[in-house]
Amino acid sequence: MRVKPVPHAKNAAKFLEDDAHRLFHDERLWDMRQKRDQQMHELPEWEELRTEASRIKEHTLANLPDYLEQFERNALKNGIHVHWARDGAEHNRIVAEIMKKHDAHSIIKSKSMITDECEMREHLEPQGITVTETDLGERIQQLDQQLPSHVVVPAVQKLTSDVAKIFAKNYGTDPDVNDPHVLAEAQREAARPVLLSGEVGMTGGNFIVAETGSFVVCTNEGNADLSANLPNVHIATLGIERLVPRMADLGVFIRLLSRSALGSPITQYTTHFRGPKKGGEMHVILVDNGRSERVALPDFWSSLKCIRCGACMNTCPVYRRSGGQSYGSVYSGPIGAIIDPTFNERKFSTLPFASTMNGSCTNVCPVKIDIHEQLYKWRRILAERHEIPFVKREIMKMAGRLLAQPKLYRLSIEGTEVALKTMPRFVLYNYLNPWGKHRELPHPVKETFNSWYRKNRLKNETNKQKTDA
Numbered sequence: 001m002r003v004k005p006v007p008h009a010k011n012a013a014k015f016l017e018d019d020a021h022r023l024f025h026d027e028r029l030w031d032m033r034q035k036r037d038q039q040m041h042e043l044p045e046w047e048e049l050r051t052e053a054s055r056i057k058e059h060t061l062a063n064l065p066d067y068l069e070q071f072e073r074n075a076l077k078n079g080i081h082v083h084w085a086r087d088g089a090e091h092n093r094i095v096a097e098i099m100k101k102h103d104a105h106s107i108i109k110s111k112s113m114i115t116d117e118c119e120m121r122e123h124l125e126p127q128g129i130t131v132t133e134t135d136l137g138e139r140i141q142q143l144d145q146q147l148p149s150h151v152v153v154p155a156v157q158k159l160t161s162d163v164a165k166i167f168a169k170n171y172g173t174d175p176d177v178n179d180p181h182v183l184a185e186a187q188r189e190a191a192r193p194v195l196l197s198g199e200v201g202m203t204g205g206n207f208i209v210a211e212t213g214s215f216v217v218c219t220n221e222g223n224a225d226l227s228a229n230l231p232n233v234h235i236a237t238l239g240i241e242r243l244v245p246r247m248a249d250l251g252v253f254i255r256l257l258s259r260s261a262l263g264s265p266i267t268q269y270t271t272h273f274r275g276p277k278k279g280g281e282m283h284v285i286l287v288d289n290g291r292s293e294r295v296a297l298p299d300f301w302s303s304l305k306c307i308r309c310g311a312c313m314n315t316c317p318v319y320r321r322s323g324g325q326s327y328g329s330v331y332s333g334p335i336g337a338i339i340d341p342t343f344n345e346r347k348f349s350t351l352p353f354a355s356t357m358n359g360s361c362t363n364v365c366p367v368k369i370d371i372h373e374q375l376y377k378w379r380r381i382l383a384e385r386h387e388i389p390f391v392k393r394e395i396m397k398m399a400g401r402l403l404a405q406p407k408l409y410r411l412s413i414e415g416t417e418v419a420l421k422t423m424p425r426f427v428l429y430n431y432l433n434p435w436g437k438h439r440e441l442p443h444p445v446k447e448t449f450n451s452w453y454r455k456n457r458l459k460n461e462t463n464k465q466k467t468d469a
């Protein structure tokens with residue numbers, strides 16, 4: 001059976017129905033975007049940092065096999081067990097084997113998008129292995145059985161009243177108490193025993209350093225440090241694109257990451273993991289899962305430069321108003337819309353169209369990924385491969401024919417103006433016009449630019465030519 005495309009527009013319409021969530025989501029993310037701008041203005045070398053970050057990532061991706069092998073050699077010297085996973089299934093199998101070797105049945109895990117990408121929890125839980133998220137936002141999403149909504153703030157679409165209800169259901173707290181301090185304390189109380197009894201700790205990793213065989217995890221809650229250090233076994237799942245060649249390169253990325261993500265100069269915790277703790281074991285799983293194929297795509301390879309800061313999501317007017325859940329994927333927003341189709345072209349064929357193409361995502365991206373241009377390239381590919389709905393395709397064809405004939409186009413514009421002025425409202429605002437549900441069509445202009453130009457400029461130019469002659 002052919003997989004169905006994610007109904008992004010329908011999901012977004014549902015999200016928009018609720019004013020409280022819609023307004024909160026929009027304001028919260030815009031606030032993060034503004035804080036990012038303030039931080040950016042405080043660093044005169046901001047653009048140089050972006051250029052340098054982009055250069056380092058491009059160089060690394062161009063030499064990925066060499067740097068990966070260098071990392072492996074150095075990590076082995078540090079006493080780390082290094083595993084290679086071709087895809088999600090292989091990754092999950094490796095984790096299950098490590099668990100079996102230690103006769104362990106519980107994992108305490110800090111935020112890591114890649115384990116969600118590998119669908120690790122779904123794979124391990126039927127085998128009797130519990131996976132408990134220790135990041136507050138991820139835990140809320142786990143308890144609510146939802147994917148993360150944002151790469152940095154996974155439960156950003158939820159109000160405190162939603163969290164109170166989820167905690168009441170799972171922790172037996174009062175559903176009417178919305179105070180964030182009380183909720184945070186409830187989570188702390190619930191998480192503490194799980195953290196202390198967890199048999200294996202799991203983290204992701206923001207950066208992998210080839211030269212030292214180490215990796216870096218940036219968090220604000222400190223939960224990654226607890227997850228990694230309390231149990232004797234630490235498993236880190238790392239996407240192969242997270243590499244940087246040298247320790248010195250980290251300075252560039254650490255300065256950009258938190259400023260771009262949350263508008264703060266640095267994350268609360270920036271932890272370097274270089275080997276197992278005394279008497280412990282450390283495993284690193286380097287996951288490909290389509291990345292080496294993506295690096296060979298001429299139009300889309302640079303999406304691998306992403307450092308998952310979420311700035312493109314915070315600035316995107318479509319993401320801010322539609323919410324991360326509407327994308328139906330682990331990765332949402334503009335970055336999701338360009339990497340998701342590489343996982344499944346048909347399933348995520350609607351996502352590159354969820355954009356106004358204003359280019360703001362490209363402007364804020366700390367590693368200079370040309371996001372909006374890749375969105376446009378995806379649209380072309382999906383249209384050529386007939387992966388867009390029939391009605392949309394036919395409308396686009398008609399629009400293409402119209403725009404290719406200037407006279408016909410002008411005539412239709414004039415006709416539209418007359419129609420807009422005279423037509424009864426219900427003809428324009430009905431169920432066939434979803435665009436008009438939340439918006440009003442602009443008032444038709446008294447005179448189009450074209451007719452003004454003909455009257456003024458062309459006339460002047462003709463007069464000038466006559467005078468010159």
Ligand code: SF4
Pocket residue numbers: 151260305306307308309310311312313335361364365366367368369371
């Ligand atoms: S694409 Fe750029 S802005 Fe978006 S999450 Fe990745 S690094 Fe951040």
